[in-house]
Amino acid sequence: MNITDIHVVYFSATYTTRTIVREIAKAIGGNIIEHDVTNALPESEITLGGDNSMLIVGAPVYVGRIPEAAAEALKMVHGINTPAVAVCVYGNRDYDDALLEIKDTLNGNGFHTFAAGAFIGRHCIFPKVAEGRPDASDLEKAAAFGKRCAQLLADAAGTDALGNPEVKGNRPYREAHKVPMCPTGDKEKCTKCMTCVRLCPAGAISESDPCSTDTSKCIACGRCVVVCPHGSRAIYLPGYADAAAKFTAAFSARREPETFF
Ligand SMILES: Cc1cc2nc3c(=O)[nH]c(=O)nc-3n(C[C@H](O)[C@H](O)[C@H](O)COP(=O)(O)O)c2cc1C
Ligand code: SF4
Ligand code: SF4
Known part of the structure:
Protein backbone atom coordinates (compact mmCIF):
# COMPACT_ATOMS: atom_id res chain seq x y z
CA MET A 1 0.00 0.00 0.00
CA ASN A 2 1.21 3.47 -0.76
CA ILE A 3 0.13 5.66 2.16
CA THR A 4 0.71 9.35 1.55
CA ASP A 5 -1.59 11.00 4.12
CA ILE A 6 -1.30 10.27 7.83
CA HIS A 7 -4.18 11.72 9.84
CA VAL A 8 -3.40 11.99 13.55
CA VAL A 9 -6.33 12.45 15.93
CA TYR A 10 -5.31 13.01 19.53
CA PHE A 11 -6.50 14.19 22.92
CA SER A 12 -3.56 15.35 25.02
CA ALA A 13 -4.03 17.64 27.99
CA THR A 14 -0.43 17.61 29.21
CA TYR A 15 1.13 16.89 25.82
CA THR A 16 2.69 13.46 26.45
CA THR A 17 0.26 11.70 24.10
CA ARG A 18 0.92 14.34 21.46
CA THR A 19 4.67 13.77 21.75
CA ILE A 20 4.27 10.02 21.23
CA VAL A 21 1.85 10.14 18.29
CA ARG A 22 3.96 12.79 16.55
CA GLU A 23 7.02 10.55 16.86
CA ILE A 24 5.12 7.58 15.44
CA ALA A 25 3.71 9.62 12.55
CA LYS A 26 7.13 11.06 11.72
CA ALA A 27 8.64 7.56 11.64
CA ILE A 28 5.91 6.27 9.32
CA GLY A 29 6.65 9.20 6.99
CA GLY A 30 4.22 11.12 4.80
CA ASN A 31 1.98 14.14 4.80
CA ILE A 32 0.91 14.53 8.44
CA ILE A 33 -2.51 16.08 9.14
CA GLU A 34 -3.16 16.71 12.84
CA HIS A 35 -6.58 16.90 14.49
CA ASP A 36 -6.17 18.02 18.11
CA VAL A 37 -9.46 17.22 19.85
CA THR A 38 -8.34 18.19 23.36
CA ASN A 39 -10.20 21.48 23.52
CA ALA A 40 -12.95 20.93 20.99
CA LEU A 41 -14.64 18.29 18.90
CA PRO A 42 -13.71 18.30 15.19
CA GLU A 43 -15.66 21.03 13.36
CA SER A 44 -17.31 18.38 11.20
CA GLU A 45 -17.26 14.61 10.72
CA ILE A 46 -13.92 13.28 9.43
CA THR A 47 -14.15 10.51 6.83
CA LEU A 48 -10.95 8.90 5.58
CA GLY A 49 -11.26 6.74 2.51
CA GLY A 50 -9.31 5.90 -0.59
CA ASP A 51 -6.11 3.92 -0.79
CA ASN A 52 -3.67 6.56 0.38
CA SER A 53 -4.86 7.60 3.85
CA MET A 54 -4.33 6.16 7.28
CA LEU A 55 -5.20 7.19 10.82
CA ILE A 56 -3.30 7.27 14.11
CA VAL A 57 -5.40 7.83 17.23
CA GLY A 58 -3.79 8.77 20.52
CA ALA A 59 -5.48 9.18 23.89
CA PRO A 60 -4.33 9.20 27.50
CA VAL A 61 -5.58 6.68 30.03
CA TYR A 62 -7.98 8.04 32.63
CA VAL A 63 -8.83 5.41 35.25
CA GLY A 64 -8.26 2.59 32.78
CA ARG A 65 -10.38 4.16 30.02
CA ILE A 66 -9.97 6.98 27.53
CA PRO A 67 -11.30 10.44 28.49
CA GLU A 68 -14.99 10.89 27.74
CA ALA A 69 -14.20 13.87 25.48
CA ALA A 70 -11.80 11.71 23.44
CA ALA A 71 -14.47 9.02 23.07
CA GLU A 72 -16.96 11.67 21.89
CA ALA A 73 -14.47 12.97 19.32
CA LEU A 74 -13.74 9.46 18.01
CA LYS A 75 -17.42 9.00 17.23
CA MET A 76 -16.92 11.66 14.55
CA VAL A 77 -14.06 9.88 12.76
CA HIS A 78 -14.98 7.34 10.08
CA GLY A 79 -13.04 5.07 7.77
CA ILE A 80 -13.82 3.04 4.67
CA ASN A 81 -11.74 -0.03 5.48
CA THR A 82 -8.95 2.46 6.24
CA PRO A 83 -5.79 1.32 8.08
CA ALA A 84 -5.45 2.65 11.61
CA VAL A 85 -3.05 2.57 14.54
CA ALA A 86 -4.35 2.80 18.13
CA VAL A 87 -2.15 4.42 20.78
CA CYS A 88 -2.71 5.06 24.47
CA VAL A 89 -0.39 6.82 26.89
CA TYR A 90 -0.60 6.09 30.61
CA GLY A 91 1.08 7.24 33.79
CA ASN A 92 3.00 4.06 34.64
CA ARG A 93 0.19 2.44 36.68
CA ASP A 94 -1.72 0.53 33.98
CA TYR A 95 -3.73 1.11 30.83
CA ASP A 96 -6.39 -1.51 31.66
CA ASP A 97 -9.06 -1.35 28.92
CA ALA A 98 -8.12 1.94 27.23
CA LEU A 99 -6.24 0.51 24.26
CA LEU A 100 -8.97 -2.04 23.61
CA GLU A 101 -11.55 0.74 23.82
CA ILE A 102 -9.71 2.72 21.12
CA LYS A 103 -9.30 -0.33 18.91
CA ASP A 104 -12.96 -1.38 19.25
CA THR A 105 -14.15 2.15 18.51
CA LEU A 106 -11.98 2.43 15.41
CA ASN A 107 -12.96 -0.97 14.06
CA GLY A 108 -16.61 -0.13 14.72
CA ASN A 109 -16.19 3.08 12.70
CA GLY A 110 -14.92 1.46 9.51
CA PHE A 111 -11.19 1.36 10.28
CA HIS A 112 -8.89 -1.66 10.26
CA THR A 113 -6.64 -1.40 13.32
CA PHE A 114 -3.49 -3.24 12.27
CA ALA A 115 -1.17 -2.04 15.06
CA ALA A 116 -1.53 -0.73 18.59
CA GLY A 117 0.76 0.52 21.31
CA ALA A 118 0.63 1.50 24.97
CA PHE A 119 3.26 4.07 25.93
CA ILE A 120 4.15 5.81 29.18
CA GLY A 121 3.94 9.52 30.04
CA ARG A 122 4.48 11.50 33.24
CA HIS A 123 1.51 11.00 35.55
CA CYS A 124 -0.34 14.30 35.37
CA ILE A 125 -1.96 13.97 38.82
CA PHE A 126 1.05 12.47 40.63
CA PRO A 127 3.94 13.91 38.58
CA LYS A 128 6.77 12.19 40.46
CA VAL A 129 5.51 9.01 38.81
CA ALA A 130 7.06 8.57 35.35
CA GLU A 131 8.68 12.00 35.72
CA GLY A 132 10.46 13.02 32.52
CA ARG A 133 8.62 10.52 30.35
CA PRO A 134 8.34 10.01 27.51
CA ASP A 135 12.15 10.05 27.57
CA ALA A 136 14.73 9.32 24.86
CA SER A 137 14.24 5.56 25.19
CA ASP A 138 10.43 5.92 24.88
CA LEU A 139 10.84 8.07 21.78
CA GLU A 140 13.17 5.52 20.23
CA LYS A 141 10.57 2.83 20.87
CA ALA A 142 7.82 5.02 19.41
CA ALA A 143 9.93 5.60 16.29
CA ALA A 144 10.68 1.87 15.96
CA PHE A 145 6.96 1.16 16.29
CA GLY A 146 6.23 3.70 13.53
CA LYS A 147 8.87 2.17 11.25
CA ARG A 148 7.38 -1.30 11.74
CA CYS A 149 3.92 0.10 10.89
CA ALA A 150 5.36 1.65 7.72
CA GLN A 151 6.92 -1.68 6.72
CA LEU A 152 3.67 -3.58 7.28
CA LEU A 153 1.81 -1.05 5.14
CA ALA A 154 4.43 -1.17 2.38
CA ASP A 155 4.34 -4.99 2.30
CA ALA A 156 0.52 -5.27 2.20
CA ALA A 157 -1.27 -5.41 -1.15
CA GLY A 158 -4.35 -3.84 0.48
CA THR A 159 -5.96 -3.23 3.86
CA ASP A 160 -7.33 -6.78 4.04
CA ALA A 161 -3.78 -8.14 3.93
CA LEU A 162 -2.95 -6.34 7.20
CA GLY A 163 -3.09 -8.13 10.55
CA ASN A 164 -5.73 -7.77 13.22
CA PRO A 165 -3.91 -7.77 16.57
CA GLU A 166 -5.35 -8.84 19.89
CA VAL A 167 -4.64 -6.11 22.44
CA LYS A 168 -4.71 -6.30 26.22
CA GLY A 169 -7.98 -5.35 27.91
CA ASN A 170 -11.38 -6.69 28.93
CA ARG A 171 -14.99 -6.24 27.87
CA PRO A 172 -17.09 -4.86 29.40
CA TYR A 173 -14.56 -2.11 30.02
CA ARG A 174 -13.87 -0.77 33.49
CA GLU A 175 -16.55 1.61 34.66
CA ALA A 176 -15.47 5.19 33.95
CA HIS A 177 -15.39 7.61 36.85
CA LYS A 178 -14.03 11.03 37.67
CA VAL A 179 -11.00 11.63 39.87
CA PRO A 180 -11.64 14.31 42.53
CA MET A 181 -8.22 15.97 42.15
CA CYS A 182 -9.05 19.43 40.86
CA PRO A 183 -6.31 22.05 40.82
C1 LIG B 1 -8.25 11.63 35.54
C2 LIG B 1 -6.99 10.88 35.29
C3 LIG B 1 -6.94 9.51 35.44
C4 LIG B 1 -5.76 8.81 35.17
N1 LIG B 1 -5.78 7.45 35.26
C5 LIG B 1 -4.65 6.75 34.97
C6 LIG B 1 -4.65 5.32 35.01
O1 LIG B 1 -5.67 4.68 35.21
N2 LIG B 1 -3.47 4.67 34.81
C7 LIG B 1 -2.31 5.35 34.58
O2 LIG B 1 -1.27 4.71 34.47
N3 LIG B 1 -2.29 6.70 34.45
C8 LIG B 1 -3.43 7.41 34.63
N4 LIG B 1 -3.44 8.78 34.51
C9 LIG B 1 -2.21 9.46 34.04
C10 LIG B 1 -2.24 9.79 32.54
O3 LIG B 1 -2.68 8.68 31.80
C11 LIG B 1 -0.84 10.19 32.06
O4 LIG B 1 -0.36 11.25 32.84
C12 LIG B 1 -0.80 10.58 30.59
O5 LIG B 1 0.56 10.66 30.23
C13 LIG B 1 -1.49 11.89 30.31
O6 LIG B 1 -1.50 12.12 28.92
P1 LIG B 1 -1.45 13.61 28.28
O7 LIG B 1 -0.13 14.20 28.68
O8 LIG B 1 -1.51 13.37 26.82
O9 LIG B 1 -2.60 14.37 28.82
C14 LIG B 1 -4.59 9.50 34.77
C15 LIG B 1 -4.65 10.89 34.62
C16 LIG B 1 -5.83 11.57 34.86
C17 LIG B 1 -5.87 13.04 34.65
S1 SF4 C 1 -9.35 23.05 35.67
FE1 SF4 C 1 -9.47 20.83 35.58
S2 SF4 C 1 -10.16 20.38 33.49
FE2 SF4 C 1 -9.42 22.51 33.49
S3 SF4 C 1 -7.28 22.37 32.85
FE3 SF4 C 1 -7.30 22.33 35.11
S4 SF4 C 1 -7.33 20.14 35.62
FE4 SF4 C 1 -7.93 20.30 33.45
S1 SF4 D 1 -3.62 30.79 37.31
FE1 SF4 D 1 -3.42 32.96 36.78
S2 SF4 D 1 -1.29 33.16 36.12
FE2 SF4 D 1 -1.77 30.99 36.05
S3 SF4 D 1 -2.45 30.64 33.93
FE3 SF4 D 1 -4.27 31.02 35.16
S4 SF4 D 1 -4.65 33.21 34.91
FE4 SF4 D 1 -2.51 32.85 34.26
Missing part, protein backbone atom coordinates in the same frame (compact mmCIF):
# COMPACT_ATOMS: atom_id res chain seq x y z
CA THR A 184 -6.95 25.63 41.89
CA GLY A 185 -4.83 28.80 41.72
CA ASP A 186 -2.73 30.66 44.25
CA LYS A 187 -3.89 34.30 44.18
CA GLU A 188 -0.43 35.50 45.29
CA LYS A 189 1.12 34.06 42.14
CA CYS A 190 -1.67 34.58 39.60
CA THR A 191 -1.25 37.50 37.16
CA LYS A 192 -4.64 36.89 35.50
CA CYS A 193 -2.93 36.10 32.20
CA MET A 194 -5.89 33.83 31.32
CA THR A 195 -3.74 31.07 29.80
CA CYS A 196 -5.45 28.45 31.96
CA VAL A 197 -8.90 29.84 31.12
CA ARG A 198 -8.14 29.61 27.40
CA LEU A 199 -6.61 26.13 27.49
CA CYS A 200 -8.77 24.26 30.01
CA PRO A 201 -10.42 21.47 27.96
CA ALA A 202 -13.48 21.45 30.20
CA GLY A 203 -14.24 25.17 30.48
CA ALA A 204 -13.87 24.81 34.24
CA ILE A 205 -11.95 28.06 34.89
CA SER A 206 -13.70 31.41 34.62
CA GLU A 207 -12.17 34.71 33.53
CA SER A 208 -13.66 36.45 36.53
CA ASP A 209 -11.74 34.20 38.96
CA PRO A 210 -9.00 32.10 37.34
CA CYS A 211 -7.88 30.83 40.74
CA SER A 212 -11.04 28.86 41.36
CA THR A 213 -12.29 25.79 39.52
CA ASP A 214 -15.77 24.55 38.71
CA THR A 215 -15.36 21.05 40.13
CA SER A 216 -18.52 19.85 38.38
CA LYS A 217 -16.76 20.45 35.04
CA CYS A 218 -13.09 19.78 35.87
CA ILE A 219 -11.73 16.46 34.57
CA ALA A 220 -8.50 16.70 36.61
CA CYS A 221 -6.49 16.59 33.38
CA GLY A 222 -3.61 18.67 34.79
CA ARG A 223 -3.34 21.02 31.83
CA CYS A 224 -3.80 24.22 33.85
CA VAL A 225 -0.95 23.17 36.16
CA VAL A 226 1.36 22.58 33.20
CA VAL A 227 0.50 25.73 31.23
CA CYS A 228 0.33 28.30 34.05
CA PRO A 229 3.46 30.41 33.49
CA HIS A 230 3.61 31.47 37.14
CA GLY A 231 3.24 28.18 38.99
CA SER A 232 -0.05 29.34 40.44
CA ARG A 233 -2.23 26.34 39.63
CA ALA A 234 -1.70 23.13 41.57
CA ILE A 235 -3.65 20.58 43.58
CA TYR A 236 -3.88 22.20 47.01
CA LEU A 237 -6.38 19.71 48.47
CA PRO A 238 -5.88 18.41 52.01
CA GLY A 239 -4.79 14.80 51.78
CA TYR A 240 -3.18 15.25 48.35
CA ALA A 241 0.40 15.03 49.66
CA ASP A 242 -0.36 11.73 51.44
CA ALA A 243 -2.16 10.30 48.41
CA ALA A 244 0.75 11.34 46.17
CA ALA A 245 3.30 9.71 48.46
CA LYS A 246 1.32 6.43 48.56
CA PHE A 247 0.69 6.40 44.81
CA THR A 248 4.32 7.21 44.05
CA ALA A 249 5.55 4.42 46.32
CA ALA A 250 3.18 1.92 44.70
CA PHE A 251 3.62 2.78 41.02
CA SER A 252 7.15 4.05 40.43
CA ALA A 253 8.69 0.80 39.13
CA ARG A 254 9.45 1.62 35.52
CA ARG A 255 7.10 0.14 32.94
CA GLU A 256 8.00 -0.12 29.28
CA PRO A 257 5.98 0.47 26.11
CA GLU A 258 4.04 -2.53 24.74
CA THR A 259 3.17 -2.92 21.08
CA PHE A 260 0.76 -5.24 19.27
CA PHE A 261 0.77 -6.29 15.60
Whole structure:
Protein backbone atom coordinates (compact mmCIF):
# COMPACT_ATOMS: atom_id res chain seq x y z
CA MET A 1 0.00 0.00 0.00
CA ASN A 2 1.21 3.47 -0.76
CA ILE A 3 0.13 5.66 2.16
CA THR A 4 0.71 9.35 1.55
CA ASP A 5 -1.59 11.00 4.12
CA ILE A 6 -1.30 10.27 7.83
CA HIS A 7 -4.18 11.72 9.84
CA VAL A 8 -3.40 11.99 13.55
CA VAL A 9 -6.33 12.45 15.93
CA TYR A 10 -5.31 13.01 19.53
CA PHE A 11 -6.50 14.19 22.92
CA SER A 12 -3.56 15.35 25.02
CA ALA A 13 -4.03 17.64 27.99
CA THR A 14 -0.43 17.61 29.21
CA TYR A 15 1.13 16.89 25.82
CA THR A 16 2.69 13.46 26.45
CA THR A 17 0.26 11.70 24.10
CA ARG A 18 0.92 14.34 21.46
CA THR A 19 4.67 13.77 21.75
CA ILE A 20 4.27 10.02 21.23
CA VAL A 21 1.85 10.14 18.29
CA ARG A 22 3.96 12.79 16.55
CA GLU A 23 7.02 10.55 16.86
CA ILE A 24 5.12 7.58 15.44
CA ALA A 25 3.71 9.62 12.55
CA LYS A 26 7.13 11.06 11.72
CA ALA A 27 8.64 7.56 11.64
CA ILE A 28 5.91 6.27 9.32
CA GLY A 29 6.65 9.20 6.99
CA GLY A 30 4.22 11.12 4.80
CA ASN A 31 1.98 14.14 4.80
CA ILE A 32 0.91 14.53 8.44
CA ILE A 33 -2.51 16.08 9.14
CA GLU A 34 -3.16 16.71 12.84
CA HIS A 35 -6.58 16.90 14.49
CA ASP A 36 -6.17 18.02 18.11
CA VAL A 37 -9.46 17.22 19.85
CA THR A 38 -8.34 18.19 23.36
CA ASN A 39 -10.20 21.48 23.52
CA ALA A 40 -12.95 20.93 20.99
CA LEU A 41 -14.64 18.29 18.90
CA PRO A 42 -13.71 18.30 15.19
CA GLU A 43 -15.66 21.03 13.36
CA SER A 44 -17.31 18.38 11.20
CA GLU A 45 -17.26 14.61 10.72
CA ILE A 46 -13.92 13.28 9.43
CA THR A 47 -14.15 10.51 6.83
CA LEU A 48 -10.95 8.90 5.58
CA GLY A 49 -11.26 6.74 2.51
CA GLY A 50 -9.31 5.90 -0.59
CA ASP A 51 -6.11 3.92 -0.79
CA ASN A 52 -3.67 6.56 0.38
CA SER A 53 -4.86 7.60 3.85
CA MET A 54 -4.33 6.16 7.28
CA LEU A 55 -5.20 7.19 10.82
CA ILE A 56 -3.30 7.27 14.11
CA VAL A 57 -5.40 7.83 17.23
CA GLY A 58 -3.79 8.77 20.52
CA ALA A 59 -5.48 9.18 23.89
CA PRO A 60 -4.33 9.20 27.50
CA VAL A 61 -5.58 6.68 30.03
CA TYR A 62 -7.98 8.04 32.63
CA VAL A 63 -8.83 5.41 35.25
CA GLY A 64 -8.26 2.59 32.78
CA ARG A 65 -10.38 4.16 30.02
CA ILE A 66 -9.97 6.98 27.53
CA PRO A 67 -11.30 10.44 28.49
CA GLU A 68 -14.99 10.89 27.74
CA ALA A 69 -14.20 13.87 25.48
CA ALA A 70 -11.80 11.71 23.44
CA ALA A 71 -14.47 9.02 23.07
CA GLU A 72 -16.96 11.67 21.89
CA ALA A 73 -14.47 12.97 19.32
CA LEU A 74 -13.74 9.46 18.01
CA LYS A 75 -17.42 9.00 17.23
CA MET A 76 -16.92 11.66 14.55
CA VAL A 77 -14.06 9.88 12.76
CA HIS A 78 -14.98 7.34 10.08
CA GLY A 79 -13.04 5.07 7.77
CA ILE A 80 -13.82 3.04 4.67
CA ASN A 81 -11.74 -0.03 5.48
CA THR A 82 -8.95 2.46 6.24
CA PRO A 83 -5.79 1.32 8.08
CA ALA A 84 -5.45 2.65 11.61
CA VAL A 85 -3.05 2.57 14.54
CA ALA A 86 -4.35 2.80 18.13
CA VAL A 87 -2.15 4.42 20.78
CA CYS A 88 -2.71 5.06 24.47
CA VAL A 89 -0.39 6.82 26.89
CA TYR A 90 -0.60 6.09 30.61
CA GLY A 91 1.08 7.24 33.79
CA ASN A 92 3.00 4.06 34.64
CA ARG A 93 0.19 2.44 36.68
CA ASP A 94 -1.72 0.53 33.98
CA TYR A 95 -3.73 1.11 30.83
CA ASP A 96 -6.39 -1.51 31.66
CA ASP A 97 -9.06 -1.35 28.92
CA ALA A 98 -8.12 1.94 27.23
CA LEU A 99 -6.24 0.51 24.26
CA LEU A 100 -8.97 -2.04 23.61
CA GLU A 101 -11.55 0.74 23.82
CA ILE A 102 -9.71 2.72 21.12
CA LYS A 103 -9.30 -0.33 18.91
CA ASP A 104 -12.96 -1.38 19.25
CA THR A 105 -14.15 2.15 18.51
CA LEU A 106 -11.98 2.43 15.41
CA ASN A 107 -12.96 -0.97 14.06
CA GLY A 108 -16.61 -0.13 14.72
CA ASN A 109 -16.19 3.08 12.70
CA GLY A 110 -14.92 1.46 9.51
CA PHE A 111 -11.19 1.36 10.28
CA HIS A 112 -8.89 -1.66 10.26
CA THR A 113 -6.64 -1.40 13.32
CA PHE A 114 -3.49 -3.24 12.27
CA ALA A 115 -1.17 -2.04 15.06
CA ALA A 116 -1.53 -0.73 18.59
CA GLY A 117 0.76 0.52 21.31
CA ALA A 118 0.63 1.50 24.97
CA PHE A 119 3.26 4.07 25.93
CA ILE A 120 4.15 5.81 29.18
CA GLY A 121 3.94 9.52 30.04
CA ARG A 122 4.48 11.50 33.24
CA HIS A 123 1.51 11.00 35.55
CA CYS A 124 -0.34 14.30 35.37
CA ILE A 125 -1.96 13.97 38.82
CA PHE A 126 1.05 12.47 40.63
CA PRO A 127 3.94 13.91 38.58
CA LYS A 128 6.77 12.19 40.46
CA VAL A 129 5.51 9.01 38.81
CA ALA A 130 7.06 8.57 35.35
CA GLU A 131 8.68 12.00 35.72
CA GLY A 132 10.46 13.02 32.52
CA ARG A 133 8.62 10.52 30.35
CA PRO A 134 8.34 10.01 27.51
CA ASP A 135 12.15 10.05 27.57
CA ALA A 136 14.73 9.32 24.86
CA SER A 137 14.24 5.56 25.19
CA ASP A 138 10.43 5.92 24.88
CA LEU A 139 10.84 8.07 21.78
CA GLU A 140 13.17 5.52 20.23
CA LYS A 141 10.57 2.83 20.87
CA ALA A 142 7.82 5.02 19.41
CA ALA A 143 9.93 5.60 16.29
CA ALA A 144 10.68 1.87 15.96
CA PHE A 145 6.96 1.16 16.29
CA GLY A 146 6.23 3.70 13.53
CA LYS A 147 8.87 2.17 11.25
CA ARG A 148 7.38 -1.30 11.74
CA CYS A 149 3.92 0.10 10.89
CA ALA A 150 5.36 1.65 7.72
CA GLN A 151 6.92 -1.68 6.72
CA LEU A 152 3.67 -3.58 7.28
CA LEU A 153 1.81 -1.05 5.14
CA ALA A 154 4.43 -1.17 2.38
CA ASP A 155 4.34 -4.99 2.30
CA ALA A 156 0.52 -5.27 2.20
CA ALA A 157 -1.27 -5.41 -1.15
CA GLY A 158 -4.35 -3.84 0.48
CA THR A 159 -5.96 -3.23 3.86
CA ASP A 160 -7.33 -6.78 4.04
CA ALA A 161 -3.78 -8.14 3.93
CA LEU A 162 -2.95 -6.34 7.20
CA GLY A 163 -3.09 -8.13 10.55
CA ASN A 164 -5.73 -7.77 13.22
CA PRO A 165 -3.91 -7.77 16.57
CA GLU A 166 -5.35 -8.84 19.89
CA VAL A 167 -4.64 -6.11 22.44
CA LYS A 168 -4.71 -6.30 26.22
CA GLY A 169 -7.98 -5.35 27.91
CA ASN A 170 -11.38 -6.69 28.93
CA ARG A 171 -14.99 -6.24 27.87
CA PRO A 172 -17.09 -4.86 29.40
CA TYR A 173 -14.56 -2.11 30.02
CA ARG A 174 -13.87 -0.77 33.49
CA GLU A 175 -16.55 1.61 34.66
CA ALA A 176 -15.47 5.19 33.95
CA HIS A 177 -15.39 7.61 36.85
CA LYS A 178 -14.03 11.03 37.67
CA VAL A 179 -11.00 11.63 39.87
CA PRO A 180 -11.64 14.31 42.53
CA MET A 181 -8.22 15.97 42.15
CA CYS A 182 -9.05 19.43 40.86
CA PRO A 183 -6.31 22.05 40.82
CA THR A 184 -6.95 25.63 41.89
CA GLY A 185 -4.83 28.80 41.72
CA ASP A 186 -2.73 30.66 44.25
CA LYS A 187 -3.89 34.30 44.18
CA GLU A 188 -0.43 35.50 45.29
CA LYS A 189 1.12 34.06 42.14
CA CYS A 190 -1.67 34.58 39.60
CA THR A 191 -1.25 37.50 37.16
CA LYS A 192 -4.64 36.89 35.50
CA CYS A 193 -2.93 36.10 32.20
CA MET A 194 -5.89 33.83 31.32
CA THR A 195 -3.74 31.07 29.80
CA CYS A 196 -5.45 28.45 31.96
CA VAL A 197 -8.90 29.84 31.12
CA ARG A 198 -8.14 29.61 27.40
CA LEU A 199 -6.61 26.13 27.49
CA CYS A 200 -8.77 24.26 30.01
CA PRO A 201 -10.42 21.47 27.96
CA ALA A 202 -13.48 21.45 30.20
CA GLY A 203 -14.24 25.17 30.48
CA ALA A 204 -13.87 24.81 34.24
CA ILE A 205 -11.95 28.06 34.89
CA SER A 206 -13.70 31.41 34.62
CA GLU A 207 -12.17 34.71 33.53
CA SER A 208 -13.66 36.45 36.53
CA ASP A 209 -11.74 34.20 38.96
CA PRO A 210 -9.00 32.10 37.34
CA CYS A 211 -7.88 30.83 40.74
CA SER A 212 -11.04 28.86 41.36
CA THR A 213 -12.29 25.79 39.52
CA ASP A 214 -15.77 24.55 38.71
CA THR A 215 -15.36 21.05 40.13
CA SER A 216 -18.52 19.85 38.38
CA LYS A 217 -16.76 20.45 35.04
CA CYS A 218 -13.09 19.78 35.87
CA ILE A 219 -11.73 16.46 34.57
CA ALA A 220 -8.50 16.70 36.61
CA CYS A 221 -6.49 16.59 33.38
CA GLY A 222 -3.61 18.67 34.79
CA ARG A 223 -3.34 21.02 31.83
CA CYS A 224 -3.80 24.22 33.85
CA VAL A 225 -0.95 23.17 36.16
CA VAL A 226 1.36 22.58 33.20
CA VAL A 227 0.50 25.73 31.23
CA CYS A 228 0.33 28.30 34.05
CA PRO A 229 3.46 30.41 33.49
CA HIS A 230 3.61 31.47 37.14
CA GLY A 231 3.24 28.18 38.99
CA SER A 232 -0.05 29.34 40.44
CA ARG A 233 -2.23 26.34 39.63
CA ALA A 234 -1.70 23.13 41.57
CA ILE A 235 -3.65 20.58 43.58
CA TYR A 236 -3.88 22.20 47.01
CA LEU A 237 -6.38 19.71 48.47
CA PRO A 238 -5.88 18.41 52.01
CA GLY A 239 -4.79 14.80 51.78
CA TYR A 240 -3.18 15.25 48.35
CA ALA A 241 0.40 15.03 49.66
CA ASP A 242 -0.36 11.73 51.44
CA ALA A 243 -2.16 10.30 48.41
CA ALA A 244 0.75 11.34 46.17
CA ALA A 245 3.30 9.71 48.46
CA LYS A 246 1.32 6.43 48.56
CA PHE A 247 0.69 6.40 44.81
CA THR A 248 4.32 7.21 44.05
CA ALA A 249 5.55 4.42 46.32
CA ALA A 250 3.18 1.92 44.70
CA PHE A 251 3.62 2.78 41.02
CA SER A 252 7.15 4.05 40.43
CA ALA A 253 8.69 0.80 39.13
CA ARG A 254 9.45 1.62 35.52
CA ARG A 255 7.10 0.14 32.94
CA GLU A 256 8.00 -0.12 29.28
CA PRO A 257 5.98 0.47 26.11
CA GLU A 258 4.04 -2.53 24.74
CA THR A 259 3.17 -2.92 21.08
CA PHE A 260 0.76 -5.24 19.27
CA PHE A 261 0.77 -6.29 15.60
C1 LIG B 1 -8.25 11.63 35.54
C2 LIG B 1 -6.99 10.88 35.29
C3 LIG B 1 -6.94 9.51 35.44
C4 LIG B 1 -5.76 8.81 35.17
N1 LIG B 1 -5.78 7.45 35.26
C5 LIG B 1 -4.65 6.75 34.97
C6 LIG B 1 -4.65 5.32 35.01
O1 LIG B 1 -5.67 4.68 35.21
N2 LIG B 1 -3.47 4.67 34.81
C7 LIG B 1 -2.31 5.35 34.58
O2 LIG B 1 -1.27 4.71 34.47
N3 LIG B 1 -2.29 6.70 34.45
C8 LIG B 1 -3.43 7.41 34.63
N4 LIG B 1 -3.44 8.78 34.51
C9 LIG B 1 -2.21 9.46 34.04
C10 LIG B 1 -2.24 9.79 32.54
O3 LIG B 1 -2.68 8.68 31.80
C11 LIG B 1 -0.84 10.19 32.06
O4 LIG B 1 -0.36 11.25 32.84
C12 LIG B 1 -0.80 10.58 30.59
O5 LIG B 1 0.56 10.66 30.23
C13 LIG B 1 -1.49 11.89 30.31
O6 LIG B 1 -1.50 12.12 28.92
P1 LIG B 1 -1.45 13.61 28.28
O7 LIG B 1 -0.13 14.20 28.68
O8 LIG B 1 -1.51 13.37 26.82
O9 LIG B 1 -2.60 14.37 28.82
C14 LIG B 1 -4.59 9.50 34.77
C15 LIG B 1 -4.65 10.89 34.62
C16 LIG B 1 -5.83 11.57 34.86
C17 LIG B 1 -5.87 13.04 34.65
S1 SF4 C 1 -9.35 23.05 35.67
FE1 SF4 C 1 -9.47 20.83 35.58
S2 SF4 C 1 -10.16 20.38 33.49
FE2 SF4 C 1 -9.42 22.51 33.49
S3 SF4 C 1 -7.28 22.37 32.85
FE3 SF4 C 1 -7.30 22.33 35.11
S4 SF4 C 1 -7.33 20.14 35.62
FE4 SF4 C 1 -7.93 20.30 33.45
S1 SF4 D 1 -2.45 30.64 33.93
FE1 SF4 D 1 -1.77 30.99 36.05
S2 SF4 D 1 -1.29 33.16 36.12
FE2 SF4 D 1 -2.51 32.85 34.26
S3 SF4 D 1 -4.65 33.21 34.91
FE3 SF4 D 1 -4.27 31.02 35.16
S4 SF4 D 1 -3.62 30.79 37.31
FE4 SF4 D 1 -3.42 32.96 36.78
